[in-house]
Amino acid sequence: MKKDLSKTQIKEVLIVSILIFAASIISIFAGYLYNGESIEAPEERRSSESLDSFVREYNRILDNYYIEVDEDVLIKGAIKGMLDALEDEYTSFLDESENYRFQQRVQGYYDGIGIGLYDDEDGNMVISTIFPDTPAERAGVLAGDIIIELDGEDFTEKESGDLVEYIRWLEEDNISMTVMRDGKEIIFEIEKRTVILPSVDSEIIEKDGKKIGFISISIFASNTPTQFSEHLEKLEGEVDAFIIDVRYNSGGYLTSAERMLSMFLDKSKIIYQTEEKGDIETFYSNGTETKDIPVVMLGNKSSASASEIMIAAMMESYGSPFVGKATYGKGTVQEKIELEGNESLKYTARKWLTPSGNWIEKVGVEPDFDIDQNVDFFISLEQEDDAQLQKALEVSLELLK
Secondary structure (H helix, E strand, O other): OOOOOOHHHHHHHHHHHHHHHHHHOOOOOOOOEEEEEEOOOOOOOOOOHHHHHHHHHHHHHHHHOOOOOOHHHHHHHHHHHHHHHOOOOOOEEEOHHHHHHHHHHHHOEEEEOOEEEEEOOOOOEEEEEEOOOOHHHHHOOOOOOEEEEEOOEEOOOOOHHHHHHHHHHOOOOEEEEEEEEOOEEEEEEEEOEEEEOOOEEEEEEEEOOEEEEEEEEOOEOOOHHHHHHHHHHHHOOOOOEEEEEOOOOOOEEHHHHHHHHOOOOEOOOEEEEEEEOOEEEEEEOOEOOOOOOOEEEEEOOOOOOHHHHHHHHHHHHHOOOEEEOOOOOOOEEEEEEEOHHHOEEEEEEEEEEOOOOOOOOOOOOOOOEEOOOOOOHHHHOOHHHOHHHHHHHHHHHHHOO
C-alpha cells in the first residue's frame, strides 16, 4: 500500500489520529451513525404549560433586559440548552463551521485542493497526505512540505483549521501556496476543485500459497459503497478469501453500511434491526446473492456505529469470524435537522440491534479472537508486526482448509 510519509512521520500522524479519535469519540465527529435523512418540522404544534412558560420568559427577557438582546442568540441558546438537557452525547447543535465539517466528512467529497494536514510539535503546518488525482498532486505538492504562505498571507503562526476555513471561503478558483521543502521555498499555483476523499484501500496479501484480499475502510461516507464495490470487483476472482478492516473507523451513513452488506448477503438475510419506543423494525439486505467466499472481519475499540453494524451483520448473517478487540459500543442512530444559517442539530432517534436482536450500547461487539495489538507495530508500521492482521490471516487460512 502506498505510503506518502516516512515511517517516522506516519507514526507521528497515526498517534495524533488515535489521540484525536479518543478525544472526540463522544463529540459530533466520531462514533456517529447517521441515517442520511433530514427531518421536516411537524405540522401539528404541541402546546403545554411548560412551553407557554418558556414563551413568557423569552418575551420578558426581550422586554426587560437592560440592553438590546439578539433574538436569534436567545433562540439558539434555548435549543442548545434543550439538547444538553437530554444528556445524550450524540445529540448536539452544530454551528455553521461544525455542520460544514460534518457534511464534508460524511459526504466523502469537498471543494479544495486535496491535501491532508497536521500541526507538528514545532508549530509547523505539515502536509501529511496528497490525495490521488487532485489539484495538489497535479501541481507537484509533496507530503512533508511545510505550508508557510497562502495568496501572500503568512500562515506560519496559524493552524491547519485556519487553512481549511480559508480555502473553504475562497471565492477564486486559483490558490497560490508557498511551501518549505528541504530548506527552500517553492510556490505552487493550485486550482480549487471538488476533491473525492478516498475511504477504501485494498491489496492482495499472499500467505502459504493463498491470496487474501485485504480491504480497509476508514469511514462510511456517502461515496464509500462505490469505492468499496470497485475494490471488491477488482479483487474477486483473484483471491481465495477476504479480510475487511474497520479498525479506527468511527462510523458514518447507515445507508452506506446497508449497501455494502448487500454486496455479500441476499434478500433473506437480516442486516440489523431498530427499536423506537418499544417498536422493533427489521431490515433485510437488498442483495441478490449470498457470497460463499470466506470473510474475516477486523475491528477494535475505535470501531463504532456503522463499523459495528457491518461487523455484527457479517458475523451473524454471513458467518464471518471477528478478530481484534471489542468494539466501541455505539448502539443508537441519529437523525439531522437543517436549520437556518447553515446550522443544524442532530439527535438520537432510535436504537439499532444486531440481526439476532442484541443491543451493543456501551458493550460493543465481542471478537471471536481477542487479540491485543503488538506495540512494535506502532513503531514499524510493518504488516508482520500487526498482530491483529496476522491473526486474521491465520484465521482466513483455517477457513480455506
